[in-house]
Amino acid sequence: MRQNATERSRRVNVRTPEVMERVQAEVEDHYRSPIVEKIRAKGGTITLGNTTIRLAKDFGFCYGVERAIDLAYAARKVFNDRKVYLLGEIIHNPEVNRQLTEMGVISIPLGRQEEDIAKLSRDDVVIVPAFGAETSLMNVIAERGCMVVDTTCGDVMSVWKRVRGYATQGITSIIHGKAVHEETRATASRALGDKGNGHYLIVLTLADVDFVCDYIRHGGDRAAFLERFKGAYSEGFDPDLHLKRVGVANQTTMLKSETEEVQRRVQVAVQDRDGAELAKQNYQVFDTICGATQERQDALFEMLKRPMDILLVVGGYNSSNTTHLVEIGEQQLPTFFIRNAECLRSLEQIVHFDLHAKGEKESYSTQLAGDGDIVVGITAGASCPNNLIEDTITRVFALRGIGTEALEAALASS
Ligand code: SF4
Known part of the structure; x- marks a missing residue:
């Protein structure tokens, strides 16, 4: 059987007990927060004066x-005499990536990875x-013979x-995700199968799904379909051929x-086209x-059952x-997507990412201002x-005139 790219790469094990003990200490030093742990131990809510902070049951x-x-x-420690590269970002958090850069891990930016790895x-x-x-990418790494620490x-x-x-069964993968996201790109590449002859189509919005479902039911303008999903399907994908059996x-x-709705709509479209019996063969889901x-997500829905002024x-x-x-969150109350505590410039000014405008901006907010009672969800x-959550908690209290000493004293007293 043909080996796939991941199997062919020269993987190394860096998880020895001695290394992991040192790693653990460093990771805790960088990211742990005793304040967050104490608030969680108290049930996730802390009130000081006129300010209540409520944490979701699960986060971080x-x-x-x-x-x-x-x-x-661990890779950085074990290979302290070698160059250690990272494909893009280890996770999507600037603080964690900054720490790795400071430790000497070299990020290879998206977009020129194959070119850089070839060197x-x-x-x-x-x-x-x-x-x-x-x-x-895994193929190029395997060809170069580099050592691989795979954190997938x-x-x-x-x-x-x-x-x-x-792919093995000749079923086209319909992947609900963002076509430019690293994970979706990695998944799409596996949807080609080990022989490379499989197909995929990536859909993001329910409007995308409805367009696909319409094509499944009635066919349509092939060129318009391919134009709409440009960059989001496998080479050679033909909607007239490759939407017959989908997973x-x-x-x-x-x-x-939303993912459940995607699954439901595609299933109904296949059933409408093929009838319930045949649809069992032509539609799969996982x-x-x-x-x-x-x-x-569940923890946030639970948290939103109780009133809060701002999230x-x-x-x-x-x-x-x-x-x-x-x-x-934003379906229910004023919600601000912040990178870190520094985004809370003052009680009135919050720098945050606007999902709709797709950019960072500064907004005037009334929720944190004033001296009335407020409940802040985080x-x-x-x-x-957790250290970024701690910074946010202490920043909110500080803006409301409550110092970290008072917070620590309240957490120590109960
Ligand atoms: S897929 Fe893995 S790394 Fe990504 S959010 Fe889920 S558990 Fe975390």
Whole structure:
């Protein structure tokens, strides 16, 4: 059997007990927050004076991110006499990537990775991020003979297994995700299958899905279809041929309710075209939203059942799962997507990412101002370290005239 690119790469194990002990200490030093841990231990809510901060039950680093960071730190320690490269970002959080850069890990930017990797040698180490990497990149790394520290999350790999299976059966993968996201690109490359003759189509919005469903039911203008999804389908993809048998998969960090709707709409379209019996062969599905993403979305829905004045979502602006938390929040209350505590410039001025304008901007906010009682909700995506949450908590209290000493005293007294 032909080996796939990941199997052919020269993987190295950096997880020795001695290394991991040192890694653990360093990771805790960089990202741990005793204040967050104490608030969580008290049930997730703290009130000081007229200000209440409520944390979501689940937020911050997931198991996949923790593992990726541990392995990247371990790689730097084990190979302290070599050049250690990283494909893009280890996760989508600027603070974590900054730490790795300071430790001497060299990020190879997206867009010129194959070109840069082609210059590496057997002495070099390449870290594959938590999202995984495209098979074409893994092939170049394997050809160069570089040592590979692969931090790809197991949940991402289980999606790969599923789309490879679709390819083996001649089923086209319809992937719900962002075509430019590293994870979706990596998954799409596996949807080609081990023989490279599989197909995929990436859809992002429900409008995309409706367009595809219409084509499944009635056919249509092939050229218009290909133009609309340019850059989001496999080479040689033909909607007249490759929508006959489809299997839905998704980027692990999508909004769960939306992914379920994608699955439902595609299934109904295939049933309308083929009838219920034949549709069982021509439509397949596998829910690949990861547990951590789901827990964070569920925790926010739970948190939103109680009244709050404002929601702060902390994380990297390019983090998919964090973006979906913002989408959930802003349907219900004023919600600000902030990179870190510095975005809270004053009680009135908040620098934040506007999902609709797709850019960072400064907004005037009335929610934190004044001296009345307020409840501030805080959550964060799977790539946000607790130290950034702590900074946000202390910043909110400081703006409301409550110092860190008072916060620590309140946490120590109960
Ligand atoms: S968000 Fe999910 S898929 Fe991504 S690293 Fe975390 S556990 Fe893995």
